[in-house]
Amino acid sequence: MAGQLNPNLLLVVPLAPLVGAAIAGLFGTRFFGNVIGRRVSHTATILGVLIALIVSIQTLMAVLDGASFNGTLYTWLTVGSLKMEVGFLIDSLTAMMMCVVTFVSLMVHVYSVGYMREDEGYNRFFSYISLFTFSMLMLVMSNNFLQLFFGWEAVGLVSYLLIGFYYTKPTAIVANMKAFLVNRVGDFGFILGIGLLMAYAGSMNYQEVFAKKEALATLMLPGTGWMLVTVACICLFIGAMGKSAQFPLHVWLPDSMEGPTPISALIHAATMVTAGIFMVARMSPLFELSDMALSFILVIGSITALFMGFLGIIQTDIKRVVAYSTLSQLGYMTVALGCSAYSIAVFHLMTHAFFKALLFLGAGSVIVGMHHDQDIRNMGGLRKYMPITWITSLVGSLALIGTPFFSGFYSKDSIIEAVAATHLPGAGFAQFSVLAGVFVTAFYSFRMYFIVFHGKERFGQPHHAAAHDDHHDAKDDAHAHGHDEHHGLAPGQKPHESPWVITLPLVLLAIPSALIGFLTIEPMLFGDFFKNVIFVNEAHHAMEELRNEFHGPLQMALHGLTSLPFWLAVAGVASSYYFYLINPKVPALIKQKCGPIYTLLENKYYLDKFNEVVFAKGAIAIGSGFSRFGDRVLIDGVVVNGSARVVGWLSTVIRKLQSGYIYHYAFVMILGVLGFLMAFLPFPRFPFNQ
Numbered sequence: 001m002a003g004q005l006n007p008n009l010l011l012v013v014p015l016a017p018l019v020g021a022a023i024a025g026l027f028g029t030r031f032f033g034n035v036i037g038r039r040v041s042h043t044a045t046i047l048g049v050l051i052a053l054i055v056s057i058q059t060l061m062a063v064l065d066g067a068s069f070n071g072t073l074y075t076w077l078t079v080g081s082l083k084m085e086v087g088f089l090i091d092s093l094t095a096m097m098m099c100v101v102t103f104v105s106l107m108v109h110v111y112s113v114g115y116m117r118e119d120e121g122y123n124r125f126f127s128y129i130s131l132f133t134f135s136m137l138m139l140v141m142s143n144n145f146l147q148l149f150f151g152w153e154a155v156g157l158v159s160y161l162l163i164g165f166y167y168t169k170p171t172a173i174v175a176n177m178k179a180f181l182v183n184r185v186g187d188f189g190f191i192l193g194i195g196l197l198m199a200y201a202g203s204m205n206y207q208e209v210f211a212k213k214e215a216l217a218t219l220m221l222p223g224t225g226w227m228l229v230t231v232a233c234i235c236l237f238i239g240a241m242g243k244s245a246q247f248p249l250h251v252w253l254p255d256s257m258e259g260p261t262p263i264s265a266l267i268h269a270a271t272m273v274t275a276g277i278f279m280v281a282r283m284s285p286l287f288e289l290s291d292m293a294l295s296f297i298l299v300i301g302s303i304t305a306l307f308m309g310f311l312g313i314i315q316t317d318i319k320r321v322v323a324y325s326t327l328s329q330l331g332y333m334t335v336a337l338g339c340s341a342y343s344i345a346v347f348h349l350m351t352h353a354f355f356k357a358l359l360f361l362g363a364g365s366v367i368v369g370m371h372h373d374q375d376i377r378n379m380g381g382l383r384k385y386m387p388i389t390w391i392t393s394l395v396g397s398l399a400l401i402g403t404p405f406f407s408g409f410y411s412k413d414s415i416i417e418a419v420a421a422t423h424l425p426g427a428g429f430a431q432f433s434v435l436a437g438v439f440v441t442a443f444y445s446f447r448m449y450f451i452v453f454h455g456k457e458r459f460g461q462p463h464h465a466a467a468h469d470d471h472h473d474a475k476d477d478a479h480a481h482g483h484d485e486h487h488g489l490a491p492g493q494k495p496h497e498s499p500w501v502i503t504l505p506l507v508l509l510a511i512p513s514a515l516i517g518f519l520t521i522e523p524m525l526f527g528d529f530f531k532n533v534i535f536v537n538e539a540h541h542a543m544e545e546l547r548n549e550f551h552g553p554l555q556m557a558l559h560g561l562t563s564l565p566f567w568l569a570v571a572g573v574a575s576s577y578y579f580y581l582i583n584p585k586v587p588a589l590i591k592q593k594c595g596p597i598y599t600l601l602e603n604k605y606y607l608d609k610f611n612e613v614v615f616a617k618g619a620i621a622i623g624s625g626f627s628r629f630g631d632r633v634l635i636d637g638v639v640v641n642g643s644a645r646v647v648g649w650l651s652t653v654i655r656k657l658q659s660g661y662i663y664h665y666a667f668v669m670i671l672g673v674l675g676f677l678m679a680f681l682p683f684p685r686f687p688f689n690q
């Protein structure tokens with residue numbers, strides 16, 4: 001039924017997880033003496049997210065029937081004509097995001113009951129992830145920039161708490177601080193973009209700003225030759241670069257693996273890292289006004305898609321392999337945004353949420369089965385010991401590499417076709433990147449799959465030293481979980497399948513990973529699902545060309561079996577199969593022959609070193625310079641000590657005037673009277689003056 005949605009019912013969606021977070025965070029922790037225990041804590045948070053999911057599904061069904069909502073719920077502050085409000089904008093884009101966020105969050109909550117069962121911070125963990133869900137829902141449901149910025153910063157704050165969940169672990173402390181600081185760089189650009197739009201549009205409400213887009217398109221940034229809308233859109237996208245981990249602001253995401261595995265799934269699947277993609281899609285009426293901004297987005301996404309995939313090839317930590325695949329897939333989404341294929345970017349966001357959450361949770365299941373050993377070189381042959389984890393991880397891997405009929409195929413192949421149809425500057429490089437990225441993705445995904453689930457059993461043996469590198473110390477991780485100091489399987493031990501609270505979410509995530517693309521591509525990309533939500537300029541015709549070539553999901557998948565991306569994916573799988581199952585000496589030989597390249601990849605293109613030398617040490621040098629000159633020389637030397645010296649010198653001069661002799665004072669009085677007379681009495685007019 002068409003009409004307006006009930007705002008009171010919509011309020012339930014973000015508030016239910018918030019209530020669960022408050023119950024677990026206050027009454028389930030030392031703050032109030034842990035009066036409710038573990039069972040009540042996880043029940044309250046799971047129930048809150050479940051209620052949010054049910055209402056989100058009802059909302060999506062109502063939106064599909066034509067219902068919508070765009071209104072203010074609370075006016076916080078009014079300054080002149082500017083209103084700062086809390087409000088919701090519920091349309092097809094928001095409703096879809098609400099369902100994805102709450103569903104993945106629910107799977108993570110259920111999974112965490114098993115994964116975190118021995119952790120001392122159990123209740124605190126559930127409070128954090130439920131609070132994270134609240135923050136993300138406030139972000140996607142907002143109808144104004146103020147609330148968007150609140151949700152934006154809130155997910156950043158809670159991610160800081162989650163990444164540094166093991167707050168006694170040095171690497172976790174460094175990782176969460178790194179994530180927080182890098183995101184502040186992007187958020188500085190984000191708030192500048194919001195400020196520009198607010199200053200020239202006179203409003204923070206989306207619809208009111210969009211209504212003035214034609215006027216904004218004619219304005220220039222004062223003092224420059226740049227279009228105002230171009231500068232504003234690039235500033236907004238810089239915020240997305242931080243949150244969605246685009247080059248060069250991606251460096252925080254791999255290190256965020258220091259948090260527990262369920263956090264990796266929550267942050268890297270459907271929530272925090274996709275906030276930037278969602279924001280740009282929501283702002284499509286503005287981004288369509290600037291080809292320069294779109295071209296910038298296209299190039300940044302292309303670099304991220306290809307070069308982050310290269311880093312996944314050499315990783316030995318199972319979670320980091322999946323993390324770098326997240327970076328690469330976020331690059332694909334960004335490329336779609338740059339091609340004005342916003343609906344494809346959001347479509348890939350949705351399909352990626354399911355199969356990437358599946359892969360992360362599958363990796364966590366392997367870690368549990370391996371007694372918290374994360375080094376893939378200590379695994380092998382797990383297929384027969386962990387059948388559910390094996391088959392669901394295979395489904396996730398097939399979806400990730402874009403296998404026809406799996407969900408990732410429909411979104412990923414559409415991105416590649418959209419790039420081929422665009423003519424913006426940088427499109428040639430983007431086309432090469434997304435095609436090369438297909439091979440790279442297939443190679444590193446199945447490298448991990450073959451090493452972990454097939455081949456020789458390598459557990460129960462002395463571990464690789466690399467397992468104790470500075471990126472991750474499994475011993476610290478085991479200790480943080482409340483386990484003993486031993487990590488990995490002891491000689492004679494065998495892996496085991498995880499309990500049902502871990503495997504059930506894997507099965508429930510595997511279903512949409514396989515089917516959701518086939519079922520939803522037609523309405524989402526070529527139907528009216530995003531009508532009046534996402535806007536595309538007539539000059540950008542990539543989506544129109546795809547619409548003309550689309551003949552149904554079945555025909556698309558069958559055609560995909562003969563396309564170049566499919567054979568590139570097959571080549572990647574075949575290469576990894578040969579390298580790691582047939583002839584394992586080849587990777588070692590390549591590493592030996594290509595030492596400089598391997599070193600470059602191992603050091604992550606030296607970006608961390610660059611940031612450390614240029615920004616961190618540069619800031620320290622500038623700070624110490626300000627300290628030496630500004631504090632010691634200027635403030636202490638000139639202002640404080642200098643003023644004291646001046647006062648002392650004046651005192652020595654002035655005190656000489658106070659001699660104590662009466663004739664000195666009389667003389668000064670006479671001089672004063674004489675000066676008074678000369679200043680105020682007229683002089684006599686003498687004849688020679690005439």
